[in-house]
Amino acid sequence: MAFPQPKHQPPQLPCKLLRSLDCQQGAVRAVRFNADGNYVLSCGSDKTLRLWSASRGALLKTYSGHGYEVLDADGSGDNSQLCSCSSDKTVILWDVATGQVTRKLRGHAGKVNCVRFNEEATVIISGSIDSTVRCWDTRSRRPDPIQILDEAKDGVSSLRVSQFELLTGCVDGRVRRYDLRMGELHADFIGSPITCVCFSQDGQCTLSSSLDSTLRLLDKSTGELLGEYTGHKNSAYKLDCCLSERDTHILSCSEDGHVYFWDLVEGSLSLKLPVGKAVVQSLSFHPSEPRLLTAMEGCVQIWGVESEDSEGTGV
Template sequence: MGTKPYVGHLSKEIACKQGAVRAVRFNVEGEYCLTCGSDKSVKLWNPYRGALLKTYSGHGYEVLDAQSSCDSSHIVSCGMDKTIILWDVSTGQSLRKYRGHLGTVNCVKFNEDSSVAISGSVDTSIRCWDCRSKKPEAFQIMQEAKDSVSSVQVTDHEILTGSLDGQIRRYDIRNGEMIADEMAHPITSVWFTRDGQGLLVSCLDSTLRLIDKDTGELLQEYTGHVNTEYKIDCCLDHTDNHVISGSEDGTVYIWSLVEGQLIARLEHVGSKVVHSLSPHPSQAWLLTAAQNSIYLWKDQPDEDK
């Protein structure tokens, strides 16, 4: 059974003009996207028109990650200034600045109803911040990691984290349990399958692994890309049929989930590292970031081209 081609057509390239683009993220509906810049800014775009809608300025150093809230009214961002900022999307104002991390904050996510922001840092901690409270300090701190926390994902009842100490950790919010799985290599990115039963893990041995959440069993490995040095995003598409990863050779690699077979490569001409990805929530579209630009890929060529 053949797998249909996925996002093979470059629809749009956008020069973001915010230094190096550290991350790109679709909003929850896939209508807009956020970019995080080395120039300390977060920008809101309509990626289909290449239109800049708003710029959010307030970080003191490079911004490394951001996410829109479930109703797209707020943004949470983090970066090398050790802070997490909660923004009002429409006014562009910062509503809260959360401080407490002792080093660069690598990643941040909202929980399902966007009432809590969860951040992971070089200081090895994960911190939970109440976005509805005026209290500036974290209400929960998880400090099990022995090295930098590189990646965080959140479902309705679980927090999934990856660390350079080679362990993925799952925190069950309902019963307070923590379960760890050893990958034996530094982890740069983690992702839940849609049914919540699988964990996709990217490691610095240029290998992605699909793990059974309950048993820890290795279900599949994905190789061919290069990832030995940088934090590179991995993800699944909206159908969970495709595994996607950036790479340190200027290419995005796409595999079939079940067979583990490489089915597509998206070349980013002139780029050395493609480090950030964001799959559209309901279409076979993908956003990627490399150097100073973002790229929108689709499964069909645009009709007006």
């Protein structure tokens, strides 16, 4: 007897507010899920980095060591280390358990906009307004970076790291992809200052947002423009963009207080999520589930597909 095939379920979008975190750290500049999505990092204008439980919304630890506002952060895959960057021109490596500064890395000539670990957390990569990307060995006590990439003609606003590739976005309007294995550089000219870049989950495409209020999806290998996504507002602020956990949707912050969701293939607007009345500064999508983090002013919101009451288990 043949059974009918189950109907394909359309992807669910995280549009229900599960929890709000009053971070009490001034304006939240960036919010990030860690590698497994169990923890939340919030970067504040009060010079602190904070670690939260994603399931309970509880504050687990506060990390203080920067001299000015914290602009970005990342967690290692084994959750033992954090790295953060700041307007004070430094990058800090933290021990998660003790909250202590493991290393403070100096060398950038201006504020550091973005920071990421490589996959093994053996290298920290940082991008700065000084037009350089610097790579730091986390296992060495050497104060100098192991590599400096200076191809950018203006400030580096965003970066992402894959297994052997580095993707950067720059105010000079170019998206640069470094193939570290082959020693090659590929550049795509967008024209408008880039505010955020990321890889698709399958690693085949790159996504960039820019100050002309447009997101662009490019084929990584050919540079072909696969799609443009518009409707949101991004003309003055450095705002985040990303793809959903299954590459079905494109997401972007907006200066009008919403997060916009577009269908990746069709390019149509799927959801305009109202977050508040101010600029949605940052967002982060859960690595494996339809969960979303947003940051607006001093608050971080966690969004899911169902309310907590109907889920019964929280975030």
